[in-house]
Amino acid sequence: MRLRHLSRSFPLPLLLWLEWLLLGVVLAAMPLSCLSYPFSPLWNELGVILFAALGWASPTSKWQKCFYTATEFGLILLLALVGQIPLFQLLFIILVVRNCVLLEGRDRTLITVLTFVFCAFCLLNRRVYPFRIEPNQLGVFWFGSLLIFGLLILFLQLLVDAVITERRSRDALSEANMRLQQYTLKVEELATIQERNRIARDIHDSLGHSLTAFNFHLEAAIRLLKTKPIEAEALLLELKQLGAQTLAEVSQSVATLRTDPLGRKPLTEAIATLVDHFYRLTGVLPALDIHLAQPLPQAYNLAIFRIVQESLTNCCKYASATAVTVLVQHCNQQIQITIADNGKGFELQKNTTGFGLQGMRERVQALAGQIKIISAHEQGCRVEVCLPIKQ
Structure with a gap:
């Protein structure tokens, strides 16, 4: 059953246990058929086991899914009409649960409707019942069984649809959150690069210019130190003022980078x-x-x-x-x-x-x-x- 392959991504372990429980009930009720109808129970048991084995299949294409579903319907009809097994309705319930996971949208509803129709057909053509029913009560039994079965498969379809939709929404949200985290990291990286470029530009425009001027003035002062000491002293005083201004610009740049600039x-x-x-x-x-x-x-x-x-x-x-x-x-x-x-x-x-x-x-x-x-x-x-x- 496809549920087994999706059990890690869909919260449906309860439905897996439900399938095995229903199959166990069908196998446990199998001896009742051989008491009421002269048919070898071995073929019925093999048919139920084959139906259980179909649960391990995981069709992917549209035609594979159609063949898979038709095989399930044929096997159930064979067991119900030829094998005359009791509680064949449980196999129809398993089919509905499987196809709710396998199919999408209108296909699910179509399979549920077909399941109801085939179940009604099997009830009308039953020749053996697991317990004695008076002829005048067959209509009531048939109508009551069909009503209960219809309500049950409708409830199961709605339940599985809701669970799968909720899980897929959760997966989509998780994927969206993962993408958002990736986008956030990219934005942070771009913001970091942009801020680095801004700091580099600020250093180039202010500090780089000041240091370049500082270097030229210092070289001029060294050349004039012996020949024109007065002019060299003036250059050194100007260098002092330029150094103070440069320190102030560095202080201002550092203050700009503070997390809380208002302090x-x-x-x-x-x-x-x-x-x-x-x-x-x-x-x-x-x-x-x-x-x-x-x-x-x-x-x-x-x-x-x-x-x-x-x-x-x-x-x-x-x-x-x-x-x-x-x-x-x-x-x-x-x-x-x-x-x-x-x-x-x-x-x-x-x-x-x-x-x-x-x-x-x-x-x-x-x-x-x-x-x-x-x-x-x-x-x-x-x-x-x-x-x-x-x-």
């Missing part, structure tokens, strides 16, 4: 820290204006912090601005963020490697917000972000 501080205090750090690096004190009517979810706090941080970082690196404004306000169920400067500006169409700008866009899109960047050469830069607050 459990309120958003207002965390942004004020960014502004103070910007002032110590550039000597320009941004105008800060924060108005929040209520505490925000952590996802919003992190997004706002990163947007302000990235904007101030870009301004520090490229803008050479003398005035910077940072505005965060709560207005009409929205958070409006504006960071503006009067620096060099840039052409948006030419900025194709701006990972920071792309990161800001992704953070805003994740919160169903909108972002607008306004900039032009020598006209400063203005970042406007609008984040809707969900109730």
Whole structure:
């Protein structure tokens, strides 16, 4: 029976035991047939054993399944009509259970209907009964047996269908979870690669540039140390300032990689820290204006912090601005963020490697917000972000 081959993937061990129990009952009732009808019980026993052996077959193609089912029907009809075995209905029940596992959809229902029809035909053509029945009670016996049998095979089909459907749904869910885990690992791997690229780009743009300038200044100072000591001293002082700036950029890059960049501080205090750090690096004190009517979810706090941080970082690196404004306000169920400067500006169409700008866009899109960047050469830069607050 195909149940044996699927017992590891389908929770049907109870049906396997049920099949063996029903076959045992049929074999145990076999001596009753030889008492009532002069037919060798050996052929009946061989027929039942052959029917049990069919359970080990596992047809796969459509024609194999049709031949398998027809063989089962023929064998049961032979045992019921020729062998006159008692309790042949149990063999029909086993056939229904087997074909519920073997077949799909309408084929299952067709086999169940055919089983009911053949069982009714066998009852009508019985010549021997395992117990005495009065002639006037044959109709009641036939109708009652058929009714009970019909209800039983209908219940079995519904039960097996429900169990198989539930198991297949569980397997599909397990497979989906496995695929989801694989996709998650791929996403984590891609995110790791992307973050590594971002760190490499950040090191190349800031730290690499600073170290290159540091090396050139140091070589010039060494050459001028004996001939022009005053100019060499000026270069060394400039090198000291450049080294301090480089250390500050390294500190800022490390702070960006922190798991909790806010450090459990309120958003207002965390942004004020960014502004103070910007002032110590550039000597320009941004105008800060924060108005929040209520505490925000952590996802919003992190997004706002990163947007302000990235904007101030870009301004520090490229803008050479003398005035910077940072505005965060709560207005009409929205958070409006504006960071503006009067620096060099840039052409948006030419900025194709701006990972920071792309990161800001992704953070805003994740919160169903909108972002607008306004900039032009020598006209400063203005970042406007609008984040809707969900109730």
